[in-house]
Amino acid sequence: MIEVHDVRKGFGAVQALGGVTFTAQDGQITALLGPNGAGKTTLLRTLVGLLRRDHGTISIGGVDPEKDPMAVRRNIGFLTDQFGLYERLTTREYLNYFGELNGMDGGALRTRIGEVSDLLGMDDILERQTKGFSQGQRIKVALARTLLHRPRHLLLDEPSRGLDVMSTRALRTALNALRADGCCVIMATHVMQEVIHLCEDVIVIAKGHTVAQGSPQELCRRTGIADLEDAFVSLVGTEEGIA
Amino acid sequence: MKSKIRVVFLKELRETLREKRTIGFLALMVLFYPLLIGFTLHQLIDKSTRTEREGLHLTVIGAAKAPTLVAQLRERNVTVNESGPMTPEAIGELLHGKKIAAVLRLSDDFTDNYQAMRPARIELWFDSSAESGPQRRELDEILQAYSSNIASARLLAHGVSPVTLAPIQLQRYDTGTNASRSAMMIGGLIGFLFFPAFILCMSSAVDSTAGERERRSLEVLMAQPAHSWELVGGKWLASAALALVGVTVVLILGHAILKWLPLEEIGMAWNLGWGGLLLVCLATAPLALLASAMYVAMAMNAKTFKEAQTLVSMVMLLPLIPGMVVSFMDLKTAQWMYLVPMLSNQTLIKELAKSGDIGALPFVLTFLCALVPALLIAAFASWRMKSEKYVLGV
Numbered sequence: 001m002i003e004v005h006d007v008r009k010g011f012g013a014v015q016a017l018g019g020v021t022f023t024a025q026d027g028q029i030t031a032l033l034g035p036n037g038a039g040k041t042t043l044l045r046t047l048v049g050l051l052r053r054d055h056g057t058i059s060i061g062g063v064d065p066e067k068d069p070m071a072v073r074r075n076i077g078f079l080t081d082q083f084g085l086y087e088r089l090t091t092r093e094y095l096n097y098f099g100e101l102n103g104m105d106g107g108a109l110r111t112r113i114g115e116v117s118d119l120l121g122m123d124d125i126l127e128r129q130t131k132g133f134s135q136g137q138r139i140k141v142a143l144a145r146t147l148l149h150r151p152r153h154l155l156l157d158e159p160s161r162g163l164d165v166m167s168t169r170a171l172r173t174a175l176n177a178l179r180a181d182g183c184c185v186i187m188a189t190h191v192m193q194e195v196i197h198l199c200e201d202v203i204v205i206a207k208g209h210t211v212a213q214g215s216p217q218e219l220c221r222r223t224g225i226a227d228l229e230d231a232f233v234s235l236v237g238t239e240e241g242i243a
Numbered sequence: 244m245k246s247k248i249r250v251v252f253l254k255e256l257r258e259t260l261r262e263k264r265t266i267g268f269l270a271l272m273v274l275f276y277p278l279l280i281g282f283t284l285h286q287l288i289d290k291s292t293r294t295e296r297e298g299l300h301l302t303v304i305g306a307a308k309a310p311t312l313v314a315q316l317r318e319r320n321v322t323v324n325e326s327g328p329m330t331p332e333a334i335g336e337l338l339h340g341k342k343i344a345a346v347l348r349l350s351d352d353f354t355d356n357y358q359a360m361r362p363a364r365i366e367l368w369f370d371s372s373a374e375s376g377p378q379r380r381e382l383d384e385i386l387q388a389y390s391s392n393i394a395s396a397r398l399l400a401h402g403v404s405p406v407t408l409a410p411i412q413l414q415r416y417d418t419g420t421n422a423s424r425s426a427m428m429i430g431g432l433i434g435f436l437f438f439p440a441f442i443l444c445m446s447s448a449v450d451s452t453a454g455e456r457e458r459r460s461l462e463v464l465m466a467q468p469a470h471s472w473e474l475v476g477g478k479w480l481a482s483a484a485l486a487l488v489g490v491t492v493v494l495i496l497g498h499a500i501l502k503w504l505p506l507e508e509i510g511m512a513w514n515l516g517w518g519g520l521l522l523v524c525l526a527t528a529p530l531a532l533l534a535s536a537m538y539v540a541m542a543m544n545a546k547t548f549k550e551a552q553t554l555v556s557m558v559m560l561l562p563l564i565p566g567m568v569v570s571f572m573d574l575k576t577a578q579w580m581y582l583v584p585m586l587s588n589q590t591l592i593k594e595l596a597k598s599g600d601i602g603a604l605p606f607v608l609t610f611l612c613a614l615v616p617a618l619l620i621a622a623f624a625s626w627r628m629k630s631e632k633y634v635l636g637v
Contacts, residue, residue, distance in 0.1 A: 011635065045634065050462075050465060050466060050634045051631055051634060052631060069468075071468075073466060076466075082461075082463065083463065084455070085458075086254075086458075086460065089254070097250065098467065100245055100247075100250040101464075102468060142463075145463075
């Protein structure tokens, strides 16, 4: 479970987060909606303890990332919008590296790489050097890395971007499996279709503030708008900055 | 469970070693320099010993006209080939072969003029582009001596003392020895043996920091459950490992070459044994650590990969400066020199080559003067990676 209460973060004069509050439950996929520049990246970085908050409390599975970032990170799968790979390493070596950084090794790691590879359908690229991978292949490798150490919490920033139909399906299967396992998944996305199909809960943030939280149906009901996309625009209060 | 620092270390090393072109370049650098030193010194030794080894070869045209001259030349250890008349082209051809130092041609009316006490002409043909300057000077001296002998004899015959022809007596003393002339040069040459420590770690230090940032893989890495000192440490040690291997190989290769060359021929000595070399290699290990720590810290903070490369290549030249200053100002070896990284290594090997025994202190100072700043800089780099400002730049 991820609990965030009134988190604020400023960089000089710019207030990136002005008060974010939400709770993401275990066994649920929570969508994080917000226009570009709403503070999603800052929020995610604060959750893994890369940035220190100015105010408020954060609890990830009961641990404060500021007090014990290592414990929090061991339990988080973090997929950011930056997913550069190491071009001269093969996919397997890449996964080995991050597996070992997360304290796995030997046979257990090998078995787990096999599992993740099956889950995402990436056997064909496992032994290839990652140089020249397509966007979809890159995302798959990054996703595999995110799932590798069986984290209880997942922070995914637009995981479906660049994936073809087959891969999107594989991703959806993976997310459903995680939910069934009781993981807590937060997924930033701009695709409303995905939100409706996958997510039990939606957090809408704009200009560094939580604007609303609830199921897609609740949000539609609250705004009195049937279409989630229109409801989102109405909540954010502007037509600007929707990708 | 493997330690995180080792995981990062092995991954960075594997990634660097997989880039064939970089490795090829590094290998070339490692082999090239000792071989260059070897070749330069070999040429030097060869040149300075050639004259006494081979003596002076001379072709004389019309030798029968001046038997005394030929006899005097032979007395001075000159090999004289007598030859019949030759055209200027033939002489040029002969000189071009570089087998002989010069050609003497006695003119046809030499005997007549000589007997009539008119100046008798001797032509000296030489090729100034050939490297036989000292040999030609020697030949000039012999001819001068021959000429003044005859003059003295003629004056005596007229009842005049030959001493009138020598109002002054010039005596030359050259205090410069081969040893002092070449010591400077050798000092400069062996100083470069340590330079690979600063070259070989460059690409991997820049690639694993600024490169990783530019390829957008750093944020993910920093979000892993590993402390920043483990990440920086692994990257630092991986690039230092390359420099360490490189500089050790260069030192061993350079040592083998210097031991093999007959340096005593040019009045030099290389008194270092293999045991001493081992100690020098050990004392040099922190130099590799210092170089890569410097590069990692700088490249990490550069805004772009390109900027990192430029910065690092400028810094690369810094360690050469103290050695050059000392060599230009001709400073005597002093204790403080063992406190300046790189200069300390240069001084150490120079002194060892000269005398062989300098005690333990210079080794300890050389070791520490690089190790301490290396650790400080690495600590700074990991503190820096933890800072929020750095995270924002990623």
